[in-house]
Amino acid sequence: MAYTLHGAPLSPFVRKVMYLLACSNTEYKLKIVAPVGMPDDFIKISPLKKIPVLQDDDWYQADSSVVCNYLIETLDHPALKPLMPGHAKARAQVRWLEKFADYELAPCLTFTVFRQRTLRPIYDKATDEASVQEALNNKMPALFDYLTSQLGKQTYFVDNNFSLADVAITTQMVNFMHGRETIDAQRWPTLATYFDHMMQLPTWQTLIQREQATLAKIFAAKTKS
Ligand SMILES: N[C@@H](CCC(=O)N[C@@H](CS)C(=O)NCC(=O)O)C(=O)O
Numbered sequence: 001m002a003y004t005l006h007g008a009p010l011s012p013f014v015r016k017v018m019y020l021l022a023c024s025n026t027e028y029k030l031k032i033v034a035p036v037g038m039p040d041d042f043i044k045i046s047p048l049k050k051i052p053v054l055q056d057d058d059w060y061q062a063d064s065s066v067v068c069n070y071l072i073e074t075l076d077h078p079a080l081k082p083l084m085p086g087h088a089k090a091r092a093q094v095r096w097l098e099k100f101a102d103y104e105l106a107p108c109l110t111f112t113v114f115r116q117r118t119l120r121p122i123y124d125k126a127t128d129e130a131s132v133q134e135a136l137n138n139k140m141p142a143l144f145d146y147l148t149s150q151l152g153k154q155t156y157f158v159d160n161n162f163s164l165a166d167v168a169i170t171t172q173m174v175n176f177m178h179g180r181e182t183i184d185a186q187r188w189p190t191l192a193t194y195f196d197h198m199m200q201l202p203t204w205q206t207l208i209q210r211e212q213a214t215l216a217k218i219f220a221a222k223t224k225s
Contacts, residue, residue, distance in 0.1 A: 003028035007051035012110050012171040013064035014052040019167050023203045024077040083164040093158045097165035105172040108139040113179035144188045170198045
């Protein structure tokens with residue numbers, strides 16, 4: 001079996017799938033598809049024209065959540081199985097927090113902060129800093145307050161075990177970091193510590209260091225030209 005993952009590593013949703021593939025040592029090819037300027041026929045494999053898509057021969061599946069759950073169910077890998085807890089209530093909580101990350105954190109941390117500060121400049125487009133400030137002042141605090149309440153004194157979000165919820169939340173926080181923001185450790189100390197801890201985990205380190213190197217190269221080339 002040789003998977004192909006269609007997408008770009010700076011997408012938090014693609015990174016979520018890459019995390020699972022990496023920690024299970026699953027072989028795959030990354031076929032770069034950027035969200036800007038997608039080929040018209042991408043809709044054939046991704047009905048909403050979004051990345052990621054996982055391909056296995058002539059089988060294609062879109063959506064990071066669906067793909068991650070598919071990998072957990074089918075690969076039967078010891079590093080993946082614990083990402084979905086055995087207990088139904090804990091599974092519900094994991095799914096809820098993944099949804100919260102994908103649909104509540106993403107619009108603020110990724111589609112606003114990262115897109116405006118990092119993605120748009122890559123494509124020589126101006127940053128709308130007012131919209132970033134609006135998100136940071138009016139949207140982000142309630143999201144981080146909620147995450148803080150869910151984390152409590154735990155190291156991981158659900159039953160204090162590393163799960164898909166941690167992968168989904170962390171991947172959005174990475175884009176926040178790529179957007180040159182940090183979690184305010186005075187205001188959200190447990191969340192800041194949580195993210196620091198996540199960034200120490202070897203699989204995240206490998207993925208993020210590669211992305212930081214890519215971003216550094218892109219921006220170095222821009223300052224030269
Ligand atoms: N729910 C989807 C969201 C994927 C998504 O929004 N991907 C973005 C890139 S970060 C995208 O492809 N955007 C292109 C577009 O909306 O036109 C998932 O989890 O895979």
